[in-house]
Amino acid sequence: xxxxxxxxxxxxxxxxxxxxxxxxxxxxxxxxxxxxxxxxxxxxxxxxxxxxxxxxxxxxxxxxxxxxxxxxxxxxxxxxxxxxxxxxxxxxxxxxxxxxxxxxxxxxxxxxxxxxxxxxxxxxxxxxxxxxxxxxxxxxxxxxxxxxxxxxxxxxxxxxxxxxxxxxxxxxxxxxxxxxxxxxxxxxxxxxxxxxxxxxxxxxxxxxxxxxxxxxxxxxxxxxxxxxxxxxxxxxxxxxxxxxxxxxxxxxxxxxxxxxxxxxxxxxxxxxxxxxxxxxxxxxxxxxxxxxxxxxxxxxxxxxxxxxxxxxxxxxxxxxxxxxxxxxxxxxxxxx
Numbered sequence: 434x435x436x437x438x439x440x441x442x443x444x445x446x447x448x449x450x451x452x453x454x455x456x457x458x459x460x461x462x463x464x465x466x467x468x469x470x471x472x473x474x475x476x477x478x479x480x481x482x483x484x485x486x487x488x489x490x491x492x493x494x495x496x497x498x499x500x501x502x503x504x505x506x507x508x509x510x511x512x513x514x515x516x517x518x519x520x521x522x523x524x525x526x527x528x529x530x531x532x533x534x535x536x537x538x539x540x541x542x543x544x545x546x547x548x549x550x551x552x553x554x555x556x557x558x559x560x561x562x563x564x565x566x567x568x569x570x571x572x573x574x575x576x577x578x579x580x581x582x583x584x585x586x587x588x589x590x591x592x593x594x595x596x597x598x599x600x601x602x603x604x605x606x607x608x609x610x611x612x613x614x615x616x617x618x619x620x621x622x623x624x625x626x627x628x629x630x631x632x633x634x635x636x637x638x639x640x641x642x643x644x645x646x647x648x649x650x651x652x653x654x655x656x657x658x659x660x661x662x663x664x665x666x667x668x669x670x671x672x673x674x675x676x677x678x679x680x681x682x683x684x685x686x687x688x689x690x691x692x693x694x695x696x697x698x699x700x701x702x703x704x705x706x707x708x709x710x711x712x713x714x715x716x717x718x719x720x721x722x723x724x725x726x727x728x729x730x731x732x733x734x735x736x737x738x739x740x741x742x743x744x745x746x747x748x749x750x751x752x753x754x755x756x757x758x759x760x761x762x763x764x765x766x767x768x769x
Contacts, residue, residue: 434638436738441635445488445510452495456764459499464522468515470495471505471526480602480611481505481527482534484595485520486543487512489634490655492765493734494537497592499763502599503536511634511737512656514542520550525558532561532608536594536615538587539568563608565598565615567591569624569745571683572652572661586654589697589734590622590745593757600759618753623683625676626699626743628653629666632736651675655699655736669706673713676744681721684748688722693757695745696728700735702742707731710742726754733766 438444449467453460463469485507486494495506505523507515524533535551537543544566551562567587598615606614628650631640641657644650649672652660661679686692696711698704707730718725726749734743749757761768 434633434635436633436635438635441638444635445508448488449508452764459764463526464519466519466522468508469505469519469522469526470498470508471523472498472500472503474500475504475527475529476603477529478531479529479605480531480534480608481524481529482536482595482598482602482611483507483520483523483527484535484537485509485515485523485547486537486540487514489632489737490734492732493589493591496765497595497599497763499761499766501603501759501761502595502763502766511636514540514546517546517549517553520547521553524550524554524560524562528554528558528560532563534598534602534608534611534615535562535564536591536598537566538591539566539583539585540587561608563612565594565612565619567594567619569619569622570654571623571625571679572654586658588624588626588655589695589743590624590747592695592729592733593622593693593745593747594618596761597753597756599761600756603759614752614756618747621684621748621753622745623680624743624745625652625680626655626741627651627672627676628660628699628739628741630701630738630740631657632700632739634737653741655734657736669709670713673710673744674717677714677717680744680746681723686721686723686746686748691724691726691749691754692718693727693747693749694718694725694729695733695747696730697734697743697745698732699739699741699743700732701738701740704731707742710744714744727757
């Protein structure tokens, strides 16, 4: 294991200490617990939006707490869910009387703890909480329907749900409306990734899985979950075309659609390579008659030092387009 750390057992606490130092004008914490991170710019009467999840994915999840996006984030240890008590503390802090929306990835530990937090907020504090899950990974097995539960994982595409819901809340829309918009953004988002290497959880000290030097795995999850297929590494154009075909077929997208595109580095992929992928995405979408409204390229949801990239598409309508374009200012994301 090669990492610039001190004690692996202090990885989370020392990371959070640095976050609060660097972004002290925007972020603070409640309940004397640095893992209960909230914005310093609370807006009276606004729907509060909370997220949470394990560490190791920066800027996901806490990096999107700020103006025009999220209000709080419960921070778990690396690849581990935060507690119900932590999410409850955040819920109480960010509630301004308009209710709170939880947005987080579709993982069992998070669902169990955050459902419990919502029940605590309702029973103890009279706070209404709604929940929308990110479930955008087309590599996950399971149904995808607006009327039934899905086993699909939430990955980088949750950024689009944050962006749209956060804008709606900042425009002082009701909890019902913000929830509806978040569900629409989630339903219209599809993501697929490719991994070239493993990653090392600091407390474990060795790679969680192994990929040969000449191999890649299409569809691997952000915690190393098994993907669709493993094979010899291919060119950027070949990889991108395979991923895009699966994404486009899944919704499906059609000629005349407009989309926002997220090209996301998983932690150890140079921006140079991400823009090579972006180039091919643009060619493929043009060929299919799909218009791109906006590109986002960079690290939005990582997996420690994993090498690889994911692609997310959000199908837009007029409502979602307006919200995607809405200004936001967080420690890890700014849009004028």
